[in-house]
Amino acid sequence: MKTGKTQGYVLTFRCINCGKHEVFAQYPSEGIEAEARIRARIYQVTCNSCGWCGDACGLSAICVSRTAELKARAAGQGPGL
Ligand SMILES: [Zn+2]
Numbered sequence: 001m002k003t004g005k006t007q008g009y010v011l012t013f014r015c016i017n018c019g020k021h022e023v024f025a026q027y028p029s030e031g032i033e034a035e036a037r038i039r040a041r042i043y044q045v046t047c048n049s050c051g052w053c054g055d056a057c058g059l060s061a062i063c064v065s066r067t068a069e070l071k072a073r074a075a076g077q078g079p080g081l
Helices: 035-039
Strands: 008-013 023-028 042-047 053-057 063-067
Touching (some): 008 035, 035 063
Antiparallel strands (some): 008 023, 008 063, 042 053
16 A cells, blocks of 8 residues: 655755755655665756756765655755744
């Protein structure tokens, strides 16, 4: 049965074009993954600010955070305070 929610990790990158921290990548995972393993991958990313897109290595991510609700457009909607 599906829960309707996808667990995983969100990686935040600094945009190499505009310099803003508006570049996000997702790593879907139902369990706990070692951060080193997540960072070892290459992600296809798009900047929410300037629209730049390209590849980013997880090693250059500013932040890796776990989320219980991965969404296709999780980034750019704000923290929802
Ligand atoms: Zn940008």
